[in-house]
Each structure stands twice: as structure tokens, then as C-alpha cells.
Amino acid sequence: MVLLARWARETPDKVAAHFPDIGKSMTFDALDARSNRAAQWLIALGLEPGDGIALLMDNRPEFIELAFACRRAGLYYTPLSVHLRPQEVAYMMRDAAAKAIIVSPGVADLATALLREGAVGEVPRFAVGEGVDGYRSYDEALSAHPAPARLPERPVGREFLYSSGTTGLPKGIKRPMVAWENRTAPEWDMTWKSLYGFGPDTVYLSPAPLYHAAPHTFTIRRTITEGGTAVVMAKFDPLRALEMIERYRITHSQWVPTMFVRLLALPDADRTRFDLSSHRCAIHAAAPCPVGVKQRMMEWWGPIIWEYYAGSESVGTTVISPQDWLAHPGTVGRPVNGVKLHICDDDGNELPVGEVGRICFEGAPRFDYHNAPEKTAGAYNGRGWASLGDLGRVDEDGFLFLSDRRADLILSGGVNIYPAEIEAAIARHPEVAEVAVVGIPNADFGEQVHAAIVPRDPRADTRALQAALEALCKDQLAGPKRPRSWEFVDELPRSEAGKLLRRILKERYLSPS
Structure with missing residues (x-):
């Protein structure tokens, strides 16, 4: 103000x-x-x-x-x-x-x-x-x-x-x-300013709706309030986004992974005809980005892509620089602002390095869900550590790797299966544009692993592609983690913020036809 x-x-x-x-x-x-x-x-x-x-x-x-x-x-x-x-x-x-x-x-x-x-x-x-x-x-x-x-x-x-x-x-x-x-x-969290370099010389591209938390915050509070200029698109279009970067000499931008996928799908002639040299900081969040997609974006745009993991609740934030990500592909970074990161089991006990558990943060200002004390209580464990409900692990250097939301965990024959691990393996195949893995009903095991694939080429021979993916999974994944069923789709259901809506994929299998 x-x-x-x-x-x-x-x-x-x-x-x-x-x-x-x-x-x-x-x-x-x-x-x-x-x-x-x-x-x-x-x-x-x-x-x-x-x-x-x-x-x-x-x-x-x-x-x-x-x-x-x-x-x-x-x-x-x-x-x-x-x-x-x-x-x-x-x-x-x-x-x-x-x-x-x-x-x-x-x-x-x-x-x-x-x-x-x-x-x-x-x-x-x-x-x-x-x-x-x-x-x-x-x-x-x-x-x-x-x-x-x-x-x-x-x-x-x-x-x-x-x-x-x-x-x-x-x-x-x-x-x-x-x-x-x-x-x-100043705001409690001013780390973004030093990390990303926002200031009066910023020209920020917002390709997303302003009613979403991140585009709203970056446009209004982190660009305009700091004396910079925002360029606000009516809606995302990959070719027009590149045009905007060149025309307005964009310095900063923010994206979700599905936008990267659509940018990479442009013909080479379109991807190379714009001058993107002003672009020095591209930020992404909202959903996990497949390693292969981000690597291709880095090859195209250079090491300017930053990533963070956070939520509207602001219980904690991790950030990863382009350089650290290249050294630790797939990570969403380490905590900032003095907040401590913990990986816990269902009883709130801290787990060792490498084990998957609930991601908890210690040290951020407390928050409350409006008119929902029971939901607020569910976000905190007995030690007062807060969680967004996501699962993950940390490596020996303290970098966080996301697994899934607890609600997305697949229970098959008594085995806990994390879709993100399977998706990461499948996404490495060069003919796969996007992949989503869900658990669907199975009479013998309770749930089975089901994979939905968006081929990079819509005209691809899906039988041949499925055979190749089955061979890849056999080579890289243990038996219970391998998909038992497959489907090939034009696109995956996502929220406006780019989050995968697994429930939409699962719903068609919940009732007998």
C-alpha cells in the first residue's frame, strides 16, 4: 500500500x-x-x-x-x-x-x-x-x-x-x-526477494489466472509492490507466452509443469524463433515436474529454472536453485527461512534418511483453517509440526524428494506403493509426454497399479508403446509396482493450478459397469 x-x-x-x-x-x-x-x-x-x-x-x-x-x-x-x-x-x-x-x-x-x-x-x-x-x-x-x-x-x-x-x-x-x-x-518471508532477484527492474510474466495463490502473490505483492512491471496473459498459450517474453523483455516468470509440457510440444521452428535472452528467472511449483521434462527445459532455457514446494498454508517452504537441481535431479530443495524439515511416520516419529513418510515442518508461524478447527488440528502432529499431507524423503544432503499425497498411496496386497516412483520411471521413455499412476480396485489385492499415458505423438502405435513401457517397468521396478493395466489418453485431468486430479482417473473404475 x-x-x-x-x-x-x-x-x-x-x-x-x-x-x-x-x-x-x-x-x-x-x-x-x-x-x-x-x-x-x-x-x-x-x-x-x-x-x-x-x-x-x-x-x-x-x-x-x-x-x-x-x-x-x-x-x-x-x-x-x-x-x-x-x-x-x-x-x-x-x-x-x-x-x-x-x-x-x-x-x-x-x-x-x-x-x-x-x-x-x-x-x-x-x-x-x-x-x-x-x-x-x-x-x-x-x-x-x-x-x-x-x-x-x-x-x-x-x-x-x-x-x-x-x-x-x-x-x-x-x-x-x-x-x-x-x-x-517487511513480510515474514522475504527469502524470495534475495533468491529470485525481484525489484524495480523486474518484468514479470503471469501466464495463469490471478485468482490462484501463486500468480496472485507474485504479480501483486512481489512485482508491482516492489516497483516492477507485470505482464498478465488472459490465459496460457505456449506460443504467445514466448512472444510475450521477447516483446516485453521478460525477466521473471512462473509456470506449472503442464505448461512446460505444452511449451516443449511446440515445433522446433517455433521454439527457436524468439529472443529469450532477457529471461533470467523462471519459477515453477504447484505439482511435481517429471525429471525429463525439466531437463529438456533446462537445455532450452539454460540454468534459470527455480522450483519451490509450499502451500497456501505457508507451513514451510523448500527451494531449489537450477544448479543444485542439476546436481540432485528430481528434488524440490531444502527448507528456507530457518524452518526445519522432518520426515515422520504415522505416529509422528522421525524417520531416517531415505525413508518415505509424512513431510512436516517445524518453526513456521502457525496457521488456522477458517471455521474448520478439526482440519487445522489434523495439519499438526503431537510435536506441533505442520504438514500439507504430502509424502516424501530426504537424501543424505537434506534435499527433499516428493513421493505423493497420502490420499494417493496405493495399497496392493498389503504393500504401500507410491505412484510418483512409478511415474518417474515411465516418464523417462522418450515417447511419453505425461503419465499418471493410480490405484484401481482389484478383487484379489484390493488395488492394482494402473497407468494412464499421454503419448508424445498422438498417432503413436499404443500397442507397441505399451510393450516398450512394460519392458521398461520390468527392468526398473519391483513386481508389485509394475502397472497391471494401461490406458492411453489425449490429456490428463488437472486442476486450474496444474495439479493432477487422480480421483477423476479412478472414478470410472470405482463402480461396476
Whole structure:
């Protein structure tokens, strides 16, 4: 908040954010002024410090100006996925106690469905841009506050995010606001700044939706707040992403592994015709990246690819540099910020190096799931160590290697089988673009290992490929770990954040046909 005003004074004409797909840009001066006016409007609606609103918007400038407006007005704001169903929006608005909702024309169908099904109740509702039927005009509302004005001294508002869990209803993570008098204090976690080199010279490419936690944080808090420029794509397109890097001289970016797969699938002529020399830091997370995919990306882009493992809960973070990853392929790094990493069994006992167990962190600030004390309690063990529910192991140098989520563990004939180990073996085959391994019902063993494959060539002879993969698995995997069934698909089901949705693959096998 304070820093935005600083950049507006020092670099008023510098672009804070480009939206090339809709032909719009926003300078720091304009962002500062618009967010001040929007903050005035929100306060005039009667919203008190600590109240919240919901944003149901695709990637456009108003998303960013409203985020800063909420920070200035001492409000929480909850970004909602544009792919939610009306009942899911209703649940999240009710759980977050949102007192207003603002939508964009790009989600008009969903916004209309919310009205039809009574999902937003009687809360004030507004639409930006050209508007949506049944929603009041945001621009007209702002016209009552035509100029920036002094705002009351309120705590610094912030995002109120919901985890993108692959099962059940999303869980809210509501963190305390920073008091007005502490508004210039640095964040608890500033490691990203020294590791990745964010600053006023940053030009950051966001190819993902701003309502997701990582794109939201990197765009708003780590680029614009630090005086850098964000380039926000409407949606990911591999060829257009490369074009953006060249056109805007992108320095930093963030991706999920499926984007790497699509980038690598481009013809060589397309992959080599853009000047990517400005690109010095590419960050990825959200889902495990196959070793072969990341190696190919390193060969193409050079050793600029950083990876981290974390969650919206911020219970702990590991980071791996390009150089360390090349020396330890497959790792997601070592913990940062003084947090300690532990691998534990089901009883909370720490396991030796090399053994797979629950990944736990010690030393991070405590968090709570909003209105879900039982889920909060389940995230901590008896020693107070927190976990995201993932399984992994550490090597002798302390580098973490992910295995799976506990919910994805396959139990076959009393043997614990970790899909990630099998996927890593299969992904080494040059004709495999993506692979997912799940457990499906088996009358004799309880579950059997099933592999879903996306061939690199859609016209591949799948019988021959299956035979080759069976031979590879026989050579590299113990008997119980080898897939007993196979399928070849055009794509794997993933969440908007790039996380593999194994349950979608399993569902077709859960009931007899």
C-alpha cells in the first residue's frame, strides 16, 4: 500500500501492469489513483476494517486495482475461480462472510447463474467494464469519488485465499492483517526477494489466472509492490507466452509443469524463433515436474529454472536453485527461512534418511483453517509440526524428494506403493509426454497399479508403446509396482493450478459397469 504510493510519486508514468490480450496497460500513477478511489467507495459502502468482499473476475486491470483498494481500506478480498459452480461460490461467500461481490463480463454466464440460483443472497453486487445484467456498474459507483483523497488509518487489508484441494470443499486460510503503524514492516518471508532477484527492474510474466495463490502473490505483492512491471496473459498459450517474453523483455516468470509440457510440444521452428535472452528467472511449483521434462527445459532455457514446494498454508517452504537441481535431479530443495524439515511416520516419529513418510515442518508461524478447527488440528502432529499431507524423503544432503499425497498411496496386497516412483520411471521413455499412476480396485489385492499415458505423438502405435513401457517397468521396478493395466489418453485431468486430479482417473473404475 505505502510502496504503491511511493512508486506513483517516483515513477508515475512507468507501467505497473500490461494486459496485452485485451490491449490495456496501467501506469503506477493510474493504479495509485484508481485504487484510492475504489478504497473510498468500499468504505462508503459501510465496510468496516476486517470485513471482506469477493472477486469473481478473469485477468483484467480492475482485479489489481481492487486488490490494492482492499489493502488501503483494511478489507479482506477473496478471489474466486471462474470455473466454480454456483453452489461452490455460495459456500465460499458464506464461509468468508463476504459483504459484496464484484464480477467481470468475462464470467457473465456464471454471474447470471449466481443470480438465478440465489447463490449470492442479498449482498451488494457490481460488475466492471461493460457490465453484467443484474449487477450494478462498478465504474458508475466510482464516479461518486472522482479524485484521490486522504483515507482513514486502517490496518493493511489482504487476500483471503481458499486452498485448491482436490477433494472436498476448499479450506479458507485467513491471516491476520498488519496494523497501520506496522504497515512498512517487511513480510515474514522475504527469502524470495534475495533468491529470485525481484525489484524495480523486474518484468514479470503471469501466464495463469490471478485468482490462484501463486500468480496472485507474485504479480501483486512481489512485482508491482516492489516497483516492477507485470505482464498478465488472459490465459496460457505456449506460443504467445514466448512472444510475450521477447516483446516485453521478460525477466521473471512462473509456470506449472503442464505448461512446460505444452511449451516443449511446440515445433522446433517455433521454439527457436524468439529472443529469450532477457529471461533470467523462471519459477515453477504447484505439482511435481517429471525429471525429463525439466531437463529438456533446462537445455532450452539454460540454468534459470527455480522450483519451490509450499502451500497456501505457508507451513514451510523448500527451494531449489537450477544448479543444485542439476546436481540432485528430481528434488524440490531444502527448507528456507530457518524452518526445519522432518520426515515422520504415522505416529509422528522421525524417520531416517531415505525413508518415505509424512513431510512436516517445524518453526513456521502457525496457521488456522477458517471455521474448520478439526482440519487445522489434523495439519499438526503431537510435536506441533505442520504438514500439507504430502509424502516424501530426504537424501543424505537434506534435499527433499516428493513421493505423493497420502490420499494417493496405493495399497496392493498389503504393500504401500507410491505412484510418483512409478511415474518417474515411465516418464523417462522418450515417447511419453505425461503419465499418471493410480490405484484401481482389484478383487484379489484390493488395488492394482494402473497407468494412464499421454503419448508424445498422438498417432503413436499404443500397442507397441505399451510393450516398450512394460519392458521398461520390468527392468526398473519391483513386481508389485509394475502397472497391471494401461490406458492411453489425449490429456490428463488437472486442476486450474496444474495439479493432477487422480480421483477423476479412478472414478470410472470405482463402480461396476
